[in-house]
Amino acid sequence: MENFNYVRPAKVADAVKAMKKAKDGKYLAGGHTLLPTLKQGLAAPTDIVDLSGLKNAGVKVGAKSVTIGAGTTHAEVAGSKDLRKAIPGLAKLAGGIGDPHVRHRGTIGGSLANNDPAADYPAAALGLGATIHTSDRKIPAEKYFTGMFSTALKGSEIVTAVEFPVPKKSGYAKFPNPASLYAMVGVFVAQLADGSVRVAVTGAGPGVFRAPELEAALAKNFSAKALDGIAVKAKGLNSDMHASAEYRAHLITVMAKRAVEAAK
Amino acid sequence: MPAISMKVNGQAVCGEVEGRTLLVEFLRDKLGLTGTHVGCDTSQCGACVVHVDGKAVKSCTALAIACADADVVTIEGLAKNGKLHPMQEAFREHHGLQCGFCTPGMIMAAVDMVKRLGKKLDEDTIRHELEGNICRCTGYHNIVAAVKAGAASM
Ligand SMILES: Cc1cc2nc3c(=O)[nH]c(=O)nc-3n(C[C@H](O)[C@H](O)[C@H](O)COP(=O)(O)OP(=O)(O)OC[C@H]3O[C@@H](n4cnc5c(N)ncnc54)[C@H](O)[C@@H]3O)c2cc1C
Numbered sequence: 001m002e003n004f005n006y007v008r009p010a011k012v013a014d015a016v017k018a019m020k021k022a023k024d025g026k027y028l029a030g031g032h033t034l035l036p037t038l039k040q041g042l043a044a045p046t047d048i049v050d051l052s053g054l055k056n057a058g059v060k061v062g063a064k065s066v067t068i069g070a071g072t073t074h075a076e077v078a079g080s081k082d083l084r085k086a087i088p089g090l091a092k093l094a095g096g097i098g099d100p101h102v103r104h105r106g107t108i109g110g111s112l113a114n115n116d117p118a119a120d121y122p123a124a125a126l127g128l129g130a131t132i133h134t135s136d137r138k139i140p141a142e143k144y145f146t147g148m149f150s151t152a153l154k155g156s157e158i159v160t161a162v163e164f165p166v167p168k169k170s171g172y173a174k175f176p177n178p179a180s181l182y183a184m185v186g187v188f189v190a191q192l193a194d195g196s197v198r199v200a201v202t203g204a205g206p207g208v209f210r211a212p213e214l215e216a217a218l219a220k221n222f223s224a225k226a227l228d229g230i231a232v233k234a235k236g237l238n239s240d241m242h243a244s245a246e247y248r249a250h251l252i253t254v255m256a257k258r259a260v261e262a263a264k
Numbered sequence: 265m266p267a268i269s270m271k272v273n274g275q276a277v278c279g280e281v282e283g284r285t286l287l288v289e290f291l292r293d294k295l296g297l298t299g300t301h302v303g304c305d306t307s308q309c310g311a312c313v314v315h316v317d318g319k320a321v322k323s324c325t326a327l328a329i330a331c332a333d334a335d336v337v338t339i340e341g342l343a344k345n346g347k348l349h350p351m352q353e354a355f356r357e358h359h360g361l362q363c364g365f366c367t368p369g370m371i372m373a374a375v376d377m378v379k380r381l382g383k384k385l386d387e388d389t390i391r392h393e394l395e396g397n398i399c400r401c402t403g404y405h406n407i408v409a410a411v412k413a414g415a416a417s418m
């Protein structure tokens with residue numbers, strides 16, 4: 001790993017300033033994606049701007065929405081009693097990311113900024129229709145995820161918080177890759193306050209996406225049975241040594257059923 | 265080079281680090297605490313697990329400089345007055361190791377597990393909680409037995 005300058009500002013504005021000044025800067029949150037990347041020599045930034053000094057961890061549960069600070073660890077999200085009542089599917093998702101040590105350091109802001117096609121949080125953000133708060137603006141999930149490892153974030157923009165609407169019911173089920181623990185297929189289902197149903201899929205394609213055929217079936221009848229015989233097309237899905245596109249397509253319906261069964 | 269200080273196993277320590285110095289490098293190379301191991305390059309094996317401010321973390325995936333002023337406990341900090349920690353004793357008693365390379369991380373993970381989930385742990389929970397700790401020798405059977413017994417005696 002190449003050496004770099006290190007700063008840990010206490011304010012968002014100072015972090016943005018430090019990033020703008022850097023020749024080739026990178027933000028650091030929990031480091032559980034970035035540090036392995038640096039160790040493998042896949043990136044060699046001149047400057048690291050550590051966001052942990054912003055101290056913006058915390059889960060605030062309101063009547064209509066839940067706001068989670070970008071620096072909140074997966075363990076803190078999973079452990080929030082209020083969140084477990086308000087959005088059980090989201091708390092469960094966080095508790096299934098990686099392993100206990102990963103959950104002690106990895107953050108929701110880092111995960112959403114990274115947008116790994118097999119990461120868990122993007123499924124909840126798109127499945128619930130979350131809003132990503134940044135140093136400059138508020139971005140709806142619909143516009144935020146723009147493809148593999150790609151987001152609407154620009155230059156030195158920082159994710160500061162994520163706001164999730166409180167749904168009637170939500171559930172998440174993932175088929176983890178047993179070695180990496182990332183999702184081979186993960187499906188988040190939500191029945192929102194207005195009764196509409198959203199289904200978001202991670203791990204299966206080049207980026208998180210909604211499954212309209214499953215949403216239509218569940219909108220009529222929010223039960224696992226309603227998904228019997230509904231197949232998702234394999235075209236465009238990932239095919240690799242772990243699973244073919246056809247297998248992933250099959251898993252989407254299976255995981256969606258489990259997510260609906262688990263939904264509370 | 266910036267100088268940092270932190271508490272390690274109850275003692276105040278300080279040293280110079282580069283930005284890129286990992287916590288595990290600081291512990292092993294600067295402080296000579298070689299009980300914490302490095303078993304992979306991908307943050308997956310858990311041989312490097314230590315406690316930072318009371319939480320189990322992979323010290324190969326944290327910058328030393330980001331842990332400045334933290335309270336760190338390593339495997340060397342568990343035994344007290346020449347007496348093994350109950351979890352260490354349980355690994356000895358139940359043959360929870362063969363080559364021993366994964367053992368420091370396993371034990372630090374196990375102690376963290378008990379702190380979070382209590383002393384009564386069933387086999388399923390233990391196996392699930394050890395997903396971040398890889399052992400190439402034992403097949404896990406005796407590790408699970410050791411964690412169960414160690415938890416009960418903590
Ligand atoms: C062994 C292992 C298993 C894992 N398993 C899973 C899994 O099952 N599911 C899963 O979803 N993930 C998994 N992960 C990834 C983990 O969740 C990471 O913590 C997460 O992807 C990145 O969060 P971080 O806080 O560690 O970010 P970092 O690694 O610090 O940063 C990631 C990227 O985001 C940028 N960034 C960070 N924070 C911000 C911000 N606030 N604003 C703008 N940019 C920012 C950084 O510059 C960097 O490019 C795993 C990781 C490991 C090591």
Ligand code: FES
Binds near residue numbers: 301313324325
């Ligand atoms: S050396 Fe830290 S996880 Fe393998």
Ligand code: FES
Binds near residue numbers: 360
């Ligand atoms: S005892 Fe050898 S790796 Fe676990």
